Amino acid sequence: MAKLTTGEVIAKSLTANGVDTVFGIPGAHMYDFNDALAREEGIRFIHTRHEQGAAYMAYGYARTSNKAGVYTVVPGPGLLNSGAALCTAYGANAPVMCITGNIMSHLIGQGRGQLHELPDHLGTLKGLTKWADRINHPTEAGETMAEAFRQMNSQRRGPVGIEAPWDVFGMSAEVSDPVKTTALPPPTPDPESIAAAAELIAAAKNPMIMVGGGAWGATAEVGELARLLQAPVTAHRQGKGVMPEDDDLALLPPAAWKFWPECDLLIGIGSRLELQHFRWRWFPEGIKTLRIDIDPTEFVRLKPDQGVVADAAQGTRALIEALKGKIDPPADRSAEYRALSKAASEALTSVQPQQGYLEVIRDVLPRDGFFVEEVSQVGFTARMCFEVYEPGQYVTCAYQDNLGFGFNTALGVKVANPDKAVISISGDGGFMFGVQELATAKQHGINVVAVVFNNSAYGNVRRDQQTVYDSRLIGADLENPDFVALAESFGVKGIKATDPAELRAALEEALAANAPVVIEVPVERGSDGSPWPFIHPAPPSQ
Template sequence: MTEKMTGGEAIVQSLLVHGVDTVFGIPGVQTYGFFDALHAVRDQIRLIHPRHEQATAYMAFGYAKSTGRHGVFSVVPGPGVLNASAAVCSAYGASAPVLCVTGQVPSDFIGSGKGHLHELPDQLATMRSITKWAARIDHPAEAPGVMAEAFRQMSTGRPRPVAVEMPWEVFGMAAPVETPGTPAAYAQIAPDPDQLEQAARLLKHARNPMIMVGSGAQHAHEEVRALAELLQAPVVSWRGGRGIVPDDHYLGFTCAAGFQRWAHTDVLIGIGSRLELQWFRWPDPPANLKIVNIDIDPTQMSRIKPAVPVVGDAQAATRGLIAAVLNDGTPRASRRLEFEEIKTRVDAAITRIQPHLGYLQAIRQVLPRDGFFVEEICQAGFTSYFGFPVHTPRSFVTCGHQGTLGFGYSTSLGVKAGNPDKAVVSISGDGGFMFGVQELATAVQHRLNVVSIVFNNGAFGNVLRDQQQRFDGRSIGAELSNPDFVKLAESFGMPGYRVGTPARLRQVLERALADDGPALIEVEVERAAEVSPWEFLMPPSQRAQKA
């Protein structure tokens, strides 16, 4: 069935058909037609408009990572796209299904180089360099097909950001458009049964298997846990895989605990993971280590070169591997006592990473088990990789290997938009928080009730430490002059608090979460008292090699 609609309306109809309920965006002259179409369906799609274009993409990222659904944002072309690009890079690196809807100069000016408003030399090429797929919609009638392909790209294979652009005048152009129908179910790559059988035979003789998980296994958490219990294998997560197996389960290992088993590992099973710990952060692998790699991305196999490559969806492949192991194996005795002893020993060792471990423990004591914790690049954030217990899938939100400073607070607002009934806590250093400080206004205006905890040590702490240690005590560009964060929060219309001990943080955080409104808590940190967490993130020999 065809219906006359504008280009903007055609895009919005496709969003509705694909189940989108939230768009993060800032309107501009090139995209007025899109936002006017959103106004017509404002009872079905909520628009959240932040105060910086970068935040639109971070919020879509947080929404996608915490819900498993598509995150959608819209910015103007040219500088708008470039402002959002850091967040798009994060989404690409962390495998998040994020859709960018942007404009373009009028059709007659594309590629002309005349300097039309917001013109880039080749915006489509720019977007294709940081997304999985990008396309232009040159006429309203093309919108349903192009949008369907955008959602297919996000929903099949490795989830990553995609982008669509539409010329300025096409957003408002009316034409007959084929009404988009309900999308069909997307078929994923099916794992090869022979490879699963080969993996099962390898595991049959494994004495100390280890499972390493990343964000690609979040939806397969039940299967991963069943496989781990069948093999009595510790499940180690670095960042993206946190919470797949709860940290209070005897098989749920942080990177710090997992390292204690690394030298004894004979078969490593990677599931939806880059295996960064294996190839980058931990010392040379144990002798005769064999790798079984389960990943939806075929290119992962050429990077890791596993003994058994299994290309396929993590859930289906892990389920198939369980069946193959059951057919070709015998039950294994529980290693609960052995593994609990390792975890207890590591928990005791990491207590020296103060003051941040104490603050993280205070947060964990207050945050509900299914509450969301959004990390940030700071000393407390690094410590959280191993020092903050995570108990549920998707509840630890990280920017992954891009390490984008300033990602945390904006992303947490997207997490809250996607999970309005769950508690959300964001942690940041003072340096990173100031990258997105303007989004305090967004939190208040849209009632995004995130509690932001800002650790204030008056510096880009990691940079300052590295400069002092590596350059004979010299430092440059690392020390910061900050506002009064409490007064700053209050000026935006939210309560601000200042604390100096973990006990006080626990008390104030409990109150802030109970109040169920946006809030900011400043944690005063004595810079000289901070203990570096890096010994538990990368062993000393590796740090020297990678520095």
């Protein structure tokens, strides 16, 4: 037992659970906690220029380190400013922890108009996270933090929130030292469900495997199942890299779409099946669906013919074992899938200039590097044609598709992976949401290469207004700064690249510099080829 403040218990809980980096901005409500962090050995504090940046960096750190991404902000406006990143972490099942404050404990709920007061601060935090709670006294702090880590890392992972009133952070009491928290074990695959799933597979002639972010820990099992069945594997965003996308059995979505009309069994592993249900929106007649997912509510949301509640690796392994002796070894179909991939790749060359620039980025980015997309014309296209070789190398905002995600998140990715190349892509609109974090990159030596495709517009908005609303443009066109000069004003190197060849040279120079770099790529307004026919293709009969 030792006499510790609430802030000290929280800081020591972070250390006990392997946290070595915290992102954030100090503030009055948080001073006692900030001071505890400053005194806690082994924790690096990276301060940002906006709360949104702190939370996105925590997200990028979490998604690519398999560790908790922790950030701290003041309550009220600070929490709300970070809300977009919490939405993203929730949608992507990322282990992000928000540590925030509240007004003085005796004033909570009184509506007195205190600094940073919200009508229901804890309720707001709960609405943005998987789990959240308040620490009311230092004697509660250790167990509340333990539960936060348990909730964050157990079953379907997700963001959690911790708040404490202003006066509680500095309050002290005799407490036990925090210890590492163990996550709850995943559910054991049900033998009857596995047997039924194996029967479904044995009856199929053309199965397809769809993987999502829940399959990151099942790369070996997914590969083995694919080869056992000679089934193609595809992914949309989160699952990219679970099967290396240069593997003969891997199909990028446009190639998978060409196989889709012949598919008679869709095997979803750790995936919401967004690609098939919400993007393709057409199912072959008589097709069956099998899903392996750790979250049983997924089978209510999209009911499969057979569901297996399990961790992706354990569930897939059990399925492989159940199939032994039940199916004959199928013929090698790799030539068939390579032909589909080649035809799709050739068709995608029509989406210019995006495809040409993405081909250059893929060539220059090392095989173990990280690519951070953002909602943009280039980002949409990347989902269709950018090859990824390991889980987590393609960092995405999942279904939130929020502007301002890319560059800020890439900074967190680089902090987690200082020895790996990190390239972020943004449109001009999205990059301006977080441009202030160039100062953070410079101050903390976070060497991200940010490629800004400047088409002087919110490009997708502009295209929709032109094609659907008879060219009645409102809020679509943008007047932008000189991005090279802007970067240089922050002390960051800026380069302009006007074609793929120049982008190649700029990327090679930027990666060799081992420093923060901004590369501006001017694109004529309205000239971007539409990637949407490849994302939402028409049914084969049309």
